[in-house]
Amino acid sequence: MKEPMTYQTLIAVDALKDMLASGADVIIFDCEFELGAPDKGAEIYARGHIPGARYAHLDNDLASPSDGTNGRHPLPAPVAFAAWLRAQGLRRDQQVVAYDSHGGAWAARLWWLLRWLGHGPVTVLDGGRQAWVAAGLPLEAGTPVAAVPGDFEVADSLVPAPVRAADVLTNIDTGKAQVLDARDPSRFAGEPNPIDPVAGHIPGARNRFFRDNLGADGRFRPADDLAADFNALLQGASAILQCGSGVTACHNALAMAVARVPAGRLYPGSWSEWISDPARPVATGRD
Template identity: 75%
Template sequence: MAYETLITVDALRDMLAAGENVLVFDCEFELGNPDKGPEIYAKGHIPGARYAHLDEDLASPPDGSNGRHPLPARVAIVAWLRAQGLRKGQQVVAYDSNGGAWAARLWWLLRWLGHAPVAVLDGGKPAWVEAGLPLDHGLSPGATSGDFEPGEPLVPEPVSAAKVLGNIAQPTAQVLDARDPARFAGTPNPLDPVAGHIPGARNRFFRDNLDAAGHFRPAAELAADFSALLGNAPAILQCGSGVTACHNALAMAVAGLPVGQLYPGSWSEWIADPGRPVATGAE
């Protein structure tokens, strides 16, 4: 059985115990402290998991105008995935300890590259530990050679700032902002040199996709939430830097809804041009 959205701790445990062909990635990360994720990984990770660094592996270097976490070049991310041993059709599982906030970025990237069997571990490492399952320690396994080849994207192609700007004057899609409500409303925050949101955007905080235990809420609940925000409009998904927006993309897939288009540059790219409009307030 292939998993394409979420996978439970029990299912992953059984796959690993049976020696099935699954490639696991630990996506731990901490904004503002890029060394913290590798430290957390080294102190304890799911056995056999490789480490995926948000800044170094799942993004390309920012240039000051393209946001904090620009998409990696396709050739670069494909080469990295092959170096991690990814094979054609192999099941991939991504996890973190932050409700899937970082793991969803790897999920989206692999879907963008046409790789269908990729899932986020529901509940992440906390659920694994709560189940009494073991952790490994130390560094990521050495590089191996995979035969992964990219295919046709399984998510809509990302959109540019120009398209988002044009959508303000002639709206054809609804922008959903995955940042927390305070940042969306315009409360000053160290991550945002300019506070506020894209005019016309609506707030869908990514943590609203989760229940109190950090698991994704039922599909029917998610579908109702997104439908209430979108109506009949397609979605453009953004956040601070195109990362937690992928969590909303995953939640839409879990809900059985068409996945929205990612705006990778998101707020950090948007505000790099002072000519782009900014709105404040809860709506």
């Protein structure tokens, strides 16, 4: 009997539809979220989500509490996050599909976290909620019943170890790795904005706005195009991936996996942690 295909980066709407129709062993997570309105994602989920999907809240489920010095979205504790995943019904080797309506901005965080805990079959729905609806496929309202607990356990990580602020500070002098900042160009440049109390970027960083990974249709651009972009930015160096709080940096991690570019190391605290210490240097400008 032929083994079912597993997905580890992106999955198309038609492929997910066929998996669900065939009764394949898959668990879906809706990662809808709105910065500045933390309850809105759950409200959107309750109004309509892909049938059977469970909700993953960025602040409550995909991060641990911030203490003011470790960024807005610190990584969740592995033991606690694994327990939450089991409570959602996740089993070992089960195919996970994550989606949102923001081009994968939040779903990519769940993708990275699961790979961080050693779970290989996890993928992001290419085009997200919009692509599902555009294909004429149904949504369901409400919240799911309690799941039968799964048997998921933490395994060897499938991503490079994250870096700390001290590592990033050292890298400014050594230049061994290229920092890629996933925030939009205006925030990177240091223009005033309501999100960053200190504007600018890490000295030596280059800007790779995560939305540049997407085409006009909201789907990821072709792998060869993404590879050309990242290779031009990295010029043979390894990558340190950051953003505002370690979330959309995961979108660049996913794009690099799609492009088959060597994986970068996530700086989870990112800009929101970096600026919590006024002794850390800040650069401005778009170069």
